[in-house]
Amino acid sequence: GVSHVLTLVLQELSLLCKRDVNGVGMLYDLLRSRWLQALLKIYECLQQYLGKRPVPVTLQARALNHEVVELLREASQSGEIKELRRLLRAPHLKAALLYAHDTVAQKDFEPTLPPLPDNIPENEEAMRIVCLVKNNQPLGATIKRHEITGDITVARVIHGGLADRSGLLYAGDKLVEVNGVPVEGLEPEQVINIL
DSSP states (O other): OHHHHHHHHHHHHHHHHHTTOTTHHHHHHHHHOHHHHHHHHHHHHHHHHHHHOOOOSOSOHHHHHHHHHHHHHHSOOOHHHHHHHHHHHOHIIIIIIIHHHHHHHTTTTSOOOOOOOTTOOTTOOOOOOOOOOOTTSOOOEEEEEOTTTOOEEEEEEOTTSHHHHHTOOOTTOBOOEETTEEOTTOOHHHHHHHO
16 A cells, blocks of 8 residues: 555665765655654555445435335234334334435435526636634634725634644635624624634
């Protein structure tokens, strides 16, 4: 995998280091760094998981359940068949468990946004919806009021902060709404309190 390739690159770089080629020593140290080694191990684990993740047998467990219940109704009515029919028709199985299975199997759990209209003028500004979960950590960005337009904008994104790590906010971005609250006409201090 990736670790094996990195080992081969390190061996090649160690030969170049002995010849003192420009920048090779720094690259060698970078590739030997513990954080990069750990990152590559995480990457390999994720790749193994993606290759082995379970795939649902069916996307329509509720429909299959209904079909089985109908087949059982036509079968001889032994005590076991009656019990199985009762379990398969139970609301907590049909409405909750099988619905949850079908939703996850069909990947219907992601939010859907309405499509963009076809007739957007070329000079129209693009708008992004950004979702950042702070978990008691600072956002890592400062905001200000634009001197000319009066809009609330991102003044600075602090390196290493949540906003920077997400790659979703940039200096100069205009804030239209924060946590569902429109920010037009608000002071930057009021917006900070919403954040």
